Amino acid sequence: MLEVKRVTxxxxxxKHVVNALSAVDLxxxxxxxxxxxxxxxxxxxxxxxxxxxxxxxxxxSVEIEGRPxxxxxxxxxxxxxxxxxxxxxTVRANVAWPLQVAGTPRREAHARADELLAMVGLARFGNAYxxxxxxxxRQRAALARTLAMEPSVLLMDEPFGALDAQTREVMQEELxxxxxxxxxxxVFITHDINEAIFLGDRVVVMGASPxxxxxxxxxxxxxxxxxxxxxxxxxLEYRSHxxxxxxxxxxxxxxxxxxxxx
Amino acid sequence: xxxxxxxxxxxxxxxSLLGASRERTWLISSLFTxxxxxxxxxxxxxxxxxxxxxxxxxIARAFVELARGGDLAAQTGPSLYRALSGFFIGSAIGVMxxxxxxxxxxxxxxxxxxxxxxxxxxxxxxxxxIAVLLGFTDKSRILVIAISAFYPSYLNAMNGALGINAxxxxxxxxxxxxxxxxxxxxxxxxxxxxxxxxxxxxxxxSFVLMVATEVVGHSNGxxxxxxxxxxxxxxxxxxxxxxxxxxxxxxxxAVLQRVARVLGGGRDAGGAGHG
Numbered sequence: 001m002l003e004v005k006r007v008t009x010x011x012x013x014x015k016h017v018v019n020a021l022s023a024v025d026l027x028x029x030x031x032x033x034x035x036x037x038x039x040x041x042x043x044x045x046x047x048x049x050x051x052x053x054x055x056x057x058x059x060x061s062v063e064i065e066g067r068p069x070x071x072x073x074x075x076x077x078x079x080x081x082x083x084x085x086x087x088x089x090t091v092r093a094n095v096a097w098p099l100q101v102a103g104t105p106r107r108e109a110h111a112r113a114d115e116l117l118a119m120v121g122l123a124r125f126g127n128a129y130x131x132x133x134x135x136x137x138r139q140r141a142a143l144a145r146t147l148a149m150e151p152s153v154l155l156m157d158e159p160f161g162a163l164d165a166q167t168r169e170v171m172q173e174e175l176x177x178x179x180x181x182x183x184x185x186x187v188f189i190t191h192d193i194n195e196a197i198f199l200g201d202r203v204v205v206m207g208a209s210p211x212x213x214x215x216x217x218x219x220x221x222x223x224x225x226x227x228x229x230x231x232x233x234x235x236l237e238y239r240s241h242x243x244x245x246x247x248x249x250x251x252x253x254x255x256x257x258x259x260x261x262x
Numbered sequence: 263x264x265x266x267x268x269x270x271x272x273x274x275x276x277x278s279l280l281g282a283s284r285e286r287t288w289l290i291s292s293l294f295t296x297x298x299x300x301x302x303x304x305x306x307x308x309x310x311x312x313x314x315x316x317x318x319x320x321i322a323r324a325f326v327e328l329a330r331g332g333d334l335a336a337q338t339g340p341s342l343y344r345a346l347s348g349f350f351i352g353s354a355i356g357v358m359x360x361x362x363x364x365x366x367x368x369x370x371x372x373x374x375x376x377x378x379x380x381x382x383x384x385x386x387x388x389x390x391x392i393a394v395l396l397g398f399t400d401k402s403r404i405l406v407i408a409i410s411a412f413y414p415s416y417l418n419a420m421n422g423a424l425g426i427n428a429x430x431x432x433x434x435x436x437x438x439x440x441x442x443x444x445x446x447x448x449x450x451x452x453x454x455x456x457x458x459x460x461x462x463x464x465x466x467x468s469f470v471l472m473v474a475t476e477v478v479g480h481s482n483g484x485x486x487x488x489x490x491x492x493x494x495x496x497x498x499x500x501x502x503x504x505x506x507x508x509x510x511x512x513x514x515x516a517v518l519q520r521v522a523r524v525l526g527g528g529r530d531a532g533g534a535g536h537g
Contacts, residue, residue, distance in 0.1 A: 054435070071435075074436070074437065074438055082429070084427070084430055084432075086451070086452075097447075146436075
């Protein structure tokens, strides 16, 4: 269980004080797949970094299993928009690295890395260097590396945002498959409405200036989901509803942003 | 495995900006060199150039003569010893302190003012000052070369470490890696390509300072040899000395690049700046 309680985050930009987040409340159940949707500047990434323990609230608290988050931990694995693999290590050595950090001997760590690579569909690429892989393959490797820590929570910051449309669809289907079998809690940030609906048990929409939660919508599509789910007519209903929320929000915040820019 | 292998091969056959393959690039540059040498030779044969400017063939002949007489080997040994000792000491300290300054605000603040004050001084100007203490000896020559070699390595290693993507360090923190492990397994390899650019500049500067320090005071070595040849009016030997210095530089640079490629692992093959 992840809990965000009355979290406010303010930055100083020169003389201005920017409200990145304002009184955000959010709870993520164990095993839930939560997607967060919102325009840039709504503080969704800041929120994710707080869950990861890389940033801290100005007011309020962020907790896991009732304990405040005081820093990064292997129980919460981050996946970034760019894979952030170590380019000087082979894919296998990248995936094995977190295991070796925890004291696993090299041989065992490499064997486990091969299992994880097989799981994400990269069985034949252990000896390749990240620079030799496509964007989608790099994200698979990054996911395998994060899973090597055996986290209970996955924190994903637009992990498919830099991929082409086809690769993105395939990756979404693979991720639901992996998640379904794992029991992981996932917090997934995106600005793609379809992606948010297809992946999420729940879609939280955030608005900008100040960053806050404006909608919390349960997605009642059957599990397990696959490419066929994408033809479900209810997706269109969710889509038009979420569009409506986002449009209302951008109409509301556009004048406010012009105000702030002055 | 075959798939990834062929993919790597494909990436290695990258094209240069003007669309020339590596083989063709090599051909073009050697053709250009031959052309320059031919024009130069032709100009000396026609007699347009002053008599003290020798043609490439005459220089080559003088070079062979200098090598046969044993003078070349006798001069190259001490010169290389000075240049490479100074280079190793200066660039090693430069890279180490540079990486430290890159990761630690305290070290950066500590070195920064000193560095920015001493960097603009032409290091050869320090030679007399050091000679007061150590005389015009190998020790003082190596010290001057080391001081000069320090700066490019220091600055590039520091900027290499400062330029590391912060998210890469987050990956290490997420995995719970200690500061020491993060430094050696993330910061050092991530900063290495940039640091090696500095090391290569340090190497070239070491050869410049090698010649400069050998010209002053009673010395042996390539610099002293070509200065002596100049005083004696033996221009052939003088040009041959210049060629010898150039060859030392080219060979050392090639060795360094080979070492860098081995250190860089498979990274060169993929050209991956970001993973």
